[in-house]
Amino acid sequence: MSQNRITVAVDIGGTFTDLELRDDTTGLAHSLKSPTTPDDPARGLADALLLAAERFGFALSDIGLILHGTTIATNAVLTRDLPDGALITTEGFEDVLEIGRHARRDIYALRGPDRSVLIPRRRRFGAPGRIGAAGEVVRPLDAAALDSVISRVADSGVEATAICLLNAFANPAHEIAIRKALLARCPGMAVSCSHEVSPEIREFERTATTVLNAQLVPVIHRYVTAVRKRLSDAGVTAPVYLIQSNGGAISLDAAVQAPVKLLLSGPSGGVLAAQKLARSLNTPDVVGVDMGGTSYDVAVISGGQRTVVTQGEIDGLPVRVPMVEMHTIGAGGGSIAFVDASGRLQVGPRSAGAVPGPVCYGRGGQEPTVTDINLILGRLDPSTFLGGRFALDLDGARAALRDRMEVPLNLDTDHAASGILSVVNAKLAASIKFSLFAKGLDPRDFALMSFGGAGGVHAIEVAEELGITEVIFPRDPSTFSAHGILSSDIQHDLSRTEILPLASASLAALAAMAEDLRARGTALLDADAIAPERRVLRLTADLRYRGQAFELMTDMPDGPCTEQTLATLRERFEEQHRQRFSFDDPDEAVELVTMRLVAIGRLGDEGRTAARHSPSEDRATGTRPVHVNGAWAEVPVHRQLSLAPGEVIDGPAIIEQEYTTLLIPGHWSLTMTETGDMTARKQP
Incomplete structure (x- = not known):
């Protein structure tokens, strides 16, 4: 790794390019959002780096490492x-x-x-x-x-x-x-x-x-070529790694050979960050939801652990590579509201994206979006959006709502706008139910962790639909996926299929498979120039009862393959089977289908503690009219940076950050933690 002091994490989404950067000499971290350039995302990446260097006072030559999440592969599919x-x-x-x-x-x-x-x-x-x-x-x-x-x-x-x-x-x-x-x-x-x-x-x-x-x-290959040229022209010499669907990083050359591993590149960073924050807050059971401009991603963290699956699907196409388990629907700030042929109100999955974007962006959008509705209902301030650098067109949003929704539905502004929010919140809640019910889990046993630029004004209302009484807002929710990417390590997934009974006669074959996978994983980390003390090799086994057509991924114990290995594997498999399907069968034979190895190369973020949040001196607060709890009210507005650790804000209230806004309805209160993360709880 380069000795230069700045580490940058980039998450290029459909609407904005998010950056999180860390100065490795001071430990200071910064976040930034810049518009995505769909015609040439590599240009948007270079523009964002130039903007960050200017704002935070460093030279592009100071960048020592770039970790990059991208939706290029996903969008192409x-x-x-x-x-x-x-x-x-x-x-x-x-x-x-x-x-x-x-x-x-x-x-x-x-x-x-x-x-x-x-x-x-x-x-x-x-x-x-x-x-x-x-x-x-x-x-x-x-x-x-x-x-x-x-x-x-x-x-x-x-x-x-x-x-x-x-x-x-x-x-x-x-x-x-x-x-x-x-x-x-x-x-x-x-x-x-x-x-x-x-x-x-x-x-x-x-x-x-x-x-x-x-x-x-x-x-x-074309994208990597463009990124290399854009960064070279800007004077950036740092190595670049792309983020895979499993949350690990991979070199540009390796990504070109295995691009199917990039299909959940950006969203996987959010899951990593959610897992890390859940552990630090001692809240092991969390539903992480990422609401951006075009999509709503749901991931379940149970017992402090995210779930990795060996097969997923994208737009009806099966993909058999390891990936963070996630459920995605087309619902974001840019999702378009419309009246269908039967006269019903619908929201999404069509999105205005970055171009032309919501009507209020003033870039040619004509159809009202979720962002337009939040602006109309006072939940967003047209003068402070993106830190005041991006003024919103409130009159344009109102005109689009009137022409496209109020007239066809014969509703006034308040009923049309609040109806759209009810529809989108119901869709968001349904996607969370789908993710939890499929695992036999009860939403009321979980906290909701909301991140993404558009999620803060919806999170608590969605939680109420689910019976969830605790909502966690990260310190920088709008760039939270990039924050997770900042903690990514190099990761290689290897597998070897050989159907064997989980019995003594298979010990030699199991040992040979494990040795082969470890050797191959070591060779890959050698090629990445990872020092031996920064390596982790983990084996898992896909196990099933004989005759089943599906397997459960089970952690293998460390060390050589022995009779104890077989006993431990069977015990862990049956515990998983009971949890997932409510039964096990001690008399049925268990067989191994595939052995897997995860080879991890640590990139240096382990052990780093979060900085303590220090409130700014500016304690100025005001009020503005906001439609909340079914009616208009004059609601206090607070700046997140002005809140002191331990401070409690009772709803209804608005919490404004540079890149996003949080809505705290009545009967909820929000507490600022020492690290700047916030926890909202429903009051009895």
């Missing part, structure tokens, strides 16, 4: 802005993507939903040859037939190709041979092999993940 791709698979398995899984989301539907297939049938090619389930070569590759397949791929003019052969996780020899032949014919093509992207069982998910990775390689 959601908009299907992907290059044309091809798939080479085992002959006879060309239709795996369309066959998929027999899983009915709506059991009463007369027909299933249309499946999203990224590669059409004409560009899916069968390769001659076959690997068996144990890794044996059942049928060798036919050189002449393979040459024909390679020619057809080359003639298709695609920019990316995925290679996913049957049982390649057990023996990748055929995939390696096909890649070599393809690159010899098409040296500039982006090629992804399943044994590197997702070396696990389940053909459909492995194929879909490999296809998505291949088509994202050119997208991320």
Whole structure:
């Protein structure tokens, strides 16, 4: 790592680019928000760094490390802005993507939903040859037939190709041979092999993940190239790491080869920060919610731990890589309110985004958004938004509400605006219920932790819908995901599939798998130049009862594989099974499906304590009309920086920060902590 003193975390969202930076010599931290530039996000990144350097008094050459969360991969998938791709698979398995899984989301539907297939049938090619389930070569590759397949791929003019052969996780020899032949014919093509992207069982998910990775390689390669040029032109020489869906960091070169790991890049930082803050506040059970301009992300932290899953989904596409478990809906400050064809009031998932943005931004927006409604109802101050650097157009927002909502619904301003807030708050509460009920958890047992630029004016009202009586607001909620990214470490996820009974006869095989994974993880950390004392290697096992079609990820004990290892694994697995499904079966055989290793390289933030909050001398407060608790009231307005540790503010009240606003309704009180984080509790 560079010895330069500034560490920067960047989270580029759909509306704003958030920065958190830390001076490693003084320990001082700063936050900043700058508009995202959707036409060229790398330009927005460079602009934000220049603005931060000017405001906080450092040179860009002082930056020693940049940790970067990005939605580039996610947006490319959601908009299907992907290059044309091809798939080479085992002959006879060309239709795996369309066959998929027999899983009915709506059991009463007369027909299933249309499946999203990224590669059409004409560009899916069968390769001659076959690997068996144990890794044996059942049928060798036919050189002449393979040459024909390679020619057809080359003639298709695609920019990316995925290679996913049957049982390649057990023996990748055929995939390696096909890649070599393809690159010899098409040296500039982006090629992804399943044994590197997702070396696990389940053909459909492995194929879909490999296809998505291949088509994202050119997208991320172009972005990384643009970032390097923008930073170089600005005089930034610091190494840059991208944040993965698992919350860990990865080098730019490694990210280009495995871009599918970036799909939850930014939101995962918020989960890391929420977990860290929950522990510091001794509140182990927390629902973290991130409300930005376009989306609302929900993550459950139970017992102080976030959940990592081995498979997720993005816009109907399965993704089989480790990721922080999160539920996302299209509801944010930029979500558009409208009246549908049946005359019903709806909010989202369409968003005004950064361009043109809400009507009140004055950038050409015509449809009222959630931000416009909060402005109309007095919850936002048009003169102090983004620290007063971004004046809001209240008259424009009112006109849009009148034309688009009041007239069609025959409602006055107050009823139309409060109706929109009721709809969006109900959507937010429903997404939290979904995340908790799926785990058999009761919202009333959790605190709500609200962050993101738009969440502060909704959090307590959403909590009341759920019966939650405690709401936590981080010190800098608007840039909280970037704050979490600031604590990220390098992380590599490795896996090896081999179905084995959890029995004494498997000990030698288990030991060999563990040794292989540790060696591979060590080699990756060697390549990252991580010192031995800054490394952590953790093994887990995907276990199931024999005959089950799903597994539970179970922590493996440290040390060599022994009989005690087997006993501990079984005990931990059955405890998880009881918690998740309310039963276990001590008489049923347990089997291992996949062993995993997380290789972590510490980047230096461990042990750092949060700075004590010191109130500013400016104690000036005022009041303004705010629509709260169903009526207009003259509500006190406080500046967060003026509140002293231990100070209590009774609602109704407004707490203003530089980049966001918090609404404290009546019958709630807010307490400032020593670190500047705030806790609101419902009064009896």
